[in-house]
Structure formats: C-alpha cells, structure tokens
Amino acid sequence: xxxxxxxxxxxCLFIMALSVIVCExxxxxxxxxxxxxxxxxxxxxxKRLIHREGKDFRAPGSLHAQGGAEARIAHVHGVLRGQIxxxxxxxxxxxxxxxxxxxxxxxxVVYRTQEASxxxxxxxxxxxxxxxxxxxxxxxxxxxxxRNDLRVVSMRSCPGFLAEQERICDRMEQR
Numbered sequence: 001x002x003x004x005x006x007x008x009x010x011x012c013l014f015i016m017a018l019s020v021i022v023c024e025x026x027x028x029x030x031x032x033x034x035x036x037x038x039x040x041x042x043x044x045x046x047k048r049l050i051h052r053e054g055k056d057f058r059a060p061g062s063l064h065a066q067g068g069a070e071a072r073i074a075h076v077h078g079v080l081r082g083q084i085x086x087x088x089x090x091x092x093x094x095x096x097x098x099x100x101x102x103x104x105x106x107x108x109v110v111y112r113t114q115e116a117s118x119x120x121x122x123x124x125x126x127x128x129x130x131x132x133x134x135x136x137x138x139x140x141x142x143x144x145x146x147r148n149d150l151r152v153v154s155m156r157s158c159p160g161f162l163a164e165q166e167r168i169c170d171r172m173e174q175r
Contacts, residue, residue: 026084034085037113039120043155046109046124053079054126054150069128072150073105080109087112087119090162094169102129104153108161123158127151 027049033041053076054069073091080089088110097103104127111120130147133140 026082031084034083034111035114037115037118037120039122039157042111042120042122043124046122047152047155049079050076050107050124050126050150050152069103069105069148069150072148073107073126073128076107076150080107085111085113088162090165092165092168094165094172102127102131104128106158106161108158108165110162121157121159121161122155123161124155125153127153 027045030042030045030049033045054072070093077089077091080086086109089108091105091107093105104125107124107126109122109124111122112118113120128148128150130149130151132147
C-alpha cells in the first residue's frame, strides 16, 4: 500500500474545494425560489439569507451610533448583487435617519422571475440590532446581552422604491 497523495486524489480534492467556493457565491435555493416566482418562497429565503449574512461576530463597540450595522447591510447588499435572478439591489443609504439604536433600514430588491418580462420588486425592513430583554407579562428583566445582528421586521411589495432612492441620492450629491 502506497502512502502519499496521488495526482488523481489531489485533483479530486481541488475540484471539490473549487465547487464549494463557487456554490457559496450563489444561493441555489434562492435562485430556484426566484425562478418559480412565488413571493412567499422568495421572502422566506431572503429572510434566511439576511439572518445568515447579518450576524455580527465582532466585539461590541460604541464607535457607531447605530451599532455598526451599516457595514453588515452593505455586506448583505454585496452578496445579493451576485445572486442569480437578482436584477437590482439598493437600500436607503442616502435617507436621513435618527441616530438611535437599534436602527432600521429598508432594502429594495428587483427580481427577474421565470418569465423574462415579469419583474418583481420587494422591500425588506431590517432592524440593525436586537435588544437584550425578554418581555414576561410586562416585566422586562435583562437576562441576555444585546446583539448587533440584523433582523427582518417586515416584507412588502414596493414598486418604485429603487428609483426613489436613486433620486434621493442624486439630490444629496447636488448639495
């Protein structure tokens, strides 16, 4: 019995590792949901994607007024731009908001469903942080620490959201 790595074994492992990297860039479940055109399935997979990509693994800090969720939302924005079936993505980055924690953002996504002529525009209201209290019949003991994870608060149809955000950003640049 020969010990060591043969070229065939190395090539097989290399192809498997490469396929894992390529598959990670696109979520096949989300792509199938977009292709089907069923809004409930798309929303469910988007909620999972935002929850998975929006987890914060850094030490908490007080450098940002809203907990630093802007970087995680920008990361989710970048991940969505590379997904199959997603035509356009934008969030309300130019809108003026109060500096409170946990803050909320609206993420707008345009999907191309199975029929190329059918475009679907959905908005996801995302909360950038979760409080560390539990509500027990009006008594709110602090039993766990606050987390800076992203959480989807609501999902809705919003035709024209991306065009409106583009206009707001153009107005901010002209000032």
